[in-house]
Amino acid sequence: MRVLGIDPGLTRCGLGVVEGMVGRPLTLIDVNVVRTSAQLPVAQRLVTIEKGIDAWLDEHQPDAVAVERVFARSDVSTxxxxAQASGIALVCAARRGLPVALHTPSEVKAAVSGNGRADKAQVGAMVARILRLDAPPKPADAADALALAITHIWRGGAQARIDAALAAAGRRTS
Amino acid sequence: MRVLGIDPGLTRCGLGVVEGMVGRPLTLIDVNVVRTSAQLPVAQRLVTIEKGIDAWLDEHQPDAVAVERVFARSDVSTxxxxAQASGIALVCAARRGLPVALHTPSEVKAAVSGNGRADKAQVGAMVARILRLDAPPKPADAADALALAITHIWRGGAQARIDAALAAAGRRTS
Structure with a gap:
């Protein structure tokens, strides 16, 4: 399974593609950050982000897209x-009919590091370890996008196992 | 000048097209609300909104788009x-190269009613009067979209007059 993780942001939008499945080593396919200038109008910045995501969907043909869930209690200035960038990410995936999942920052931190309150450095270090990289991906938005993709593969796998177990339990009791 | 006003929202996204210029009676061209079900995933709802806006841009060929500016201090639950819907609205306009402007709710209320704290009923009544309608457009999202388009035409006109006056003053003093 190939997953595109997107860490949405107007100034830096992280994109990371990871391939693999639960229980097997995961592989980094590509990672990048779409940057837009704060000098430009928001509408134009969002178009740049849309083009960047669309280009990556074309190039990497992921099976699913994982986007960080944004909360209103986050830093008010950004x-x-x-939220606007996350809307663009969701639309880019959904209009191609790709499955889209939202994962919270805590879920991502817990998935890659075992600690829902891990800091940026810990997440970067774990992403590097999981993908067998020499160093944590920079900037943090790139590492976060890869962490989202890893989380999606691992949670998807766990969810599939839970569903299978429930289905098997249902068959036994019915 | 023909302006598409967009009052962004996930459940109800208001769209209103108004034609005219400052100092002349304005004309209602069309008004509508794109609705999406809260039962559907956000990504799918945003795609429906994108399709609705794109269809209106195709049909009405506006010269400019006016979108309500969203603030973080608004109702946290929505x-x-x-914000995601507003991002879609901005991208739909900007990728066609249309000028996009953001107007705050206070600016819109002040423009149509003379009172930046006017309530929904006042805004609806003034939109009906300005566009010579028999009754306020329903729901409020429709009236708000038209109020945005009216504001854009009137502010744009005022800005153009200010720019012209400044340019003339510049010529006289230089």
């Missing part, structure tokens, strides 16, 4: 731009 | 969806 949260509106982050 | 503000993320509103």
């Amino acid at each position: 949260v509106m731009g982050t | 503000v993320m969806g509103t």
